[in-house]
Amino acid sequence: MPIAFDELYRLKKTDKFTLEYLSKWIDFYVVPRSGANYYLTNEDLKQSMISEVTGSDRLISFNFSYKGTRNNPVSVSFDKNKYYERFVSLNRTETSKYFAQGILTDFGFFFRGFLNLKEEQLFELDFDQGSERLIDRNEDKISCKLILKDKKNKIIADFYFEFEGFKSLKRLKTDWYAESSGELNFFMANRMRGVNDGDVTSLLERTIARWVTMVKMGIIRDDINTNI
Structure with missing residues (x-):
């Protein structure tokens, strides 16, 4: 379960943010002047407390006290946008x-x-x-x-x-369709009037800029034809 940052940041509720709660995600340790970091034990944590917890865009901040001695404010990096x-x-x-x-x-x-x-x-x-x-x-x-x-x-x-x-654009081979329209049928009927049987390719090529816009085109999506 993620930390309840929304309660802290948006609702300004701090009741849940006790030392015990934060210790599920944060390791508390002391940085001595010399030697390795000292990680607080469960017994140490029982003698510690936090207060004035706040959440901002990049940080969770709070005051930390150990055996009644208050230390400098502590801040932990936390990206609220990622949260x-x-x-x-x-x-x-x-x-x-x-x-x-x-x-x-x-x-x-x-x-x-x-x-x-x-x-x-x-x-x-x-x-x-x-x-x-x-x-x-x-x-x-x-x-x-x-x-x-x-x-x-x-x-x-x-x-x-x-x-x-x-x-994938490869799907256009099967999903794209083109068919005649009422406007195109009317145009072709007038255009072909009086034309003898035979190859009319050249005639159509000369007027393609006009009639191609009358072609009904669309995408087949879930058996629904969507016009484009």
Whole structure:
């Protein structure tokens, strides 16, 4: 079980953060002027206490006392962005339905459906529109910065997240389709009017810039044809 940093950082609750609790993740030791570090034993810890515990973006800080003697404040490195990143997981079932390059431009619209959010009743996820979206075309991955907010719209954390599991472009051979449309049928009927039977390739090539835009194209996704 991870440390309850959210209670300390966001809710400012320190009741749980006793010396006994922190000792599950932190080794307490004394740095002597000479010789090896002395790690406090269970008996030593019974004669120790901590107070004024706080959590910040990069640190967990507290005051440490041993046998009633208060020492200098202690700080332990702790990256709150990495901690909150654990609240977010990838929904590979959803990413597997799309081509990474096909949704890159409108990724801000799609990204939320690709994610599972722990404690959804407490947090919201946003996409940093100003951040750079990086695409790995070889691995079919997209990475971008996400912002985790509380329900009052206060930013709690931000971190880069990697979206993977998208369709390979090789799938276009089977997933891409093109078919005629009513507009194209009307255009061809007028274009072919009065044309004798035979090869009309050259006639169509001269007007391809016009009629190709009338072709109905799309991607087959879960047996649903999605127009593009």
